Amino acid sequence: MDFTLTPAQQDLQQRAEAVGRSLAEEVRQWDESDDAPYAEIFQRLGAAGLFGVCMPTEFGGQGGGAMEYLIVVEALFRYSQSWLPPEPVFCTSGPGPSMFLLGDDAVKDKYLHDIVAGKRGCNIALTEPDAGSALTHLSTTAVRDGDSYILNGYKSFVTGSNVNDLNATFVRFDDIPGAKGIGAVVVETSMPGVEIRRGPVYIGDRGIHHGDMVLTDVRVPAENVIVGPGQFARLMTAFNLERLHNCGFWLGFSQAAYDEASAYTQRREAFGKPIIDFQSVYHSMADMWVQIEALRLLAYRAAATAIDGRFPRLAEVTQAKLFGATIGPQISLKAMELHGGYGPTTDxxxxxxxxxxxxxxxxxxxxxxxxxxxxxxxxxxxxxxxx
Ligand SMILES: Cc1cc2nc3c(=O)[nH]c(=O)nc-3n(C[C@H](O)[C@H](O)[C@H](O)COP(=O)(O)OP(=O)(O)OC[C@H]3O[C@@H](n4cnc5c(N)ncnc54)[C@H](O)[C@@H]3O)c2cc1C
Known part of the structure; x- marks a missing residue:
């Protein structure tokens, strides 16, 4: 499998790197205050031409696929050293927008042009307090009432809840049990009966909220149905782009940790020499890099084998995400250890x-x-x- 990037892909990567680097000075402040100028970040990503990366051109997108998506978010994660700059890519081209491609023309025409243009960002709202891993047990209901559905339920950890106004929301249609009853509906934050709550304060991924969305008798037009019941497996193919986004995170952040360790260990001296000249440190850097390269192969394979170039296959993207979530925190912990007593300081x-x-x-x-x-x-x- 040849992962040589085309000139167009290299151009995308370079633009993402440039924006990532231009934001890197600011990310510390976003983390400290748990508050970020999201509208400005959004606008910076748009100005760099990074909206709708893998959306079809007929909706104003760039016509790229899963590989373009991965390349862009990886570079943004790595060079900004923040989880936040890739969010506008996620909201205009990631799993939420991709789900629309599975829907009818009505829902696409109503929302997708605005989403891809960056006029409206789209969150994903799957998780509930009692249904995270147990997604097929979700209890948010959508019951038909004339030309509408009435939604009731509670969604948690909705990333972007305080900044984006659209939510691709997983619901159970008409009380049909199990996976068969699950589909997705667009919920607008401004709809009567929608309440957004602050949600938990995380130790990481700070700057915008991962909030709760409470739905009380929310009337949603039937045309807002993205995917109806009986198509759970199909719906999850679009969700696989979420897992590819996670792969981009692990690739970008593992490299960011490596970059920090590389700079520090060549600068810091102990016993009269740079600590990288101790063989255990030298080897640690080699081990980190080999793991990153192995992750790159898995993640790029997941992108390269995506269905129609767009939706990563479940097996490949799951293996890559699992490997990333396994080695990523190990690499960042080792990089912090190599910083000695300074590593865990906010300096x-x-x-x-x-x-x-x-x-x-x-x-x-x-x-x-x-x-x-x-x-x-x-x-x-x-x-x-x-x-
Ligand atoms: C930073 C962050 C952002 C998020 N953003 C979003 C978002 O935008 N939208 C959204 O909908 N959700 C979001 N989530 C929620 C996330 O998808 C869930 O937290 C995740 O799916 C796990 O669900 P849970 O928290 O309920 O954990 P649980 O399902 O309670 O699982 C806890 C642990 O139990 C074990 N376990 C559970 N089930 C099994 C099983 N079948 N087999 C073996 N072990 C098992 C595992 O060890 C697991 O880690 C976000 C979460 C985080 C941390």
């Missing part, structure tokens, strides 16, 4: 990088659940209920 970026890594371990799917998926593929005859 150095590595502690923020490590906090973001720890915060992301379960985001988009817990490692244990990913392992279930990988193992079930290896032992299909020993697949057993996880309920």
């Amino acid at each position: 150095f970026a590595i502690q923020r990088i490590h906090r973001d890594c720890v915060t992301n371990v379960v985001a988009g799917g817990a490692p244990a659940v990913l392992r279930n998926g990988v193992a079930a593929g290896l032992f299909p005859h020993r697949k057993f209920s996880q309920a």
Whole structure:
């Protein structure tokens, strides 16, 4: 498999790197205050031409695919050293917008042009207080009433809840049990009956909220249905772009941790010489890099083998995300250790990088659940209920 980037892909990567670098000075402040000038960040990404990276041109997108998406978010994560700059890419081209491509013309025409143009950002709202990994047990209901659906339920950890006004929301249609009843509907934050709450304060991924969305008798027009019941597997193919985003995070952040360790260990001296000249440190850098390269192969394979170049396949993207969530926090912890007593201080970026890594371990799917998926593929005859 040849992962040589085309000139167009290199151009995208360079633009993402340039924006990432231009924001890097500011990320410390966003983390400290847990508050970021999101509208300005959004605008900077748009000015760099990084909206709608993998959206079709008919909706104003750039016509790229999963590989273009991965390249862009990886560079943004690495060079900004923040989880936040890739969010406008996620909201204009990631799993939420991609779900629309599975929908009818009505919902696409109503929202997708604005989303891709960056006029409206789209969150994803799947998780509930009692249904995270157990997504198929979600209890938010959508009950038909004339030309509308009435929604009731509680969504948690909605990243971007305080800044984006659209939410691709997973619901259970008409009380149909199990995965068969699950589909997705667009909920606008301004709709009567929608209440956005602050949600938890995380130790990482700070700057915008991962809030709660409470739905009380919210009337949503039927044309807002993205995917109706009976198509759960199809819906999850678009969700696989979330997992690719996670892969981009692990690639970018592992390299950011490596970059910090590389600079520090060549600068810091002990016993009269740079600490990188101690062989254990030297080898640690080599081990980090080999893991990053292995992750790159898995992540790029997941992008390169995406269905129609767009939706990553479940097996490949799950393996890559699982590997990233396994090695990423190990690399950031080792990089922090190599900073000695300075590593965990707020004077150095590595502690923020490590906090973001720890915060992301379960985001988009817990490692244990990913392992279930990988193992079930290896032992299909020993697949057993996880309920
Ligand atoms: C930073 C961040 C951002 C997020 N953003 C969003 C968002 O934008 N939208 C959204 O909808 N959600 C979001 N989430 C939620 C995320 O997807 C869930 O936290 C995740 O799916 C896990 O669900 P849970 O927290 O309920 O954990 P649980 O399901 O309670 O799992 C806890 C632990 O139990 C174990 N476990 C659970 N089930 C199994 C099983 N079947 N087999 C083996 N072990 C198991 C695992 O060890 C797992 O780590 C975000 C989470 C984080 C941390």
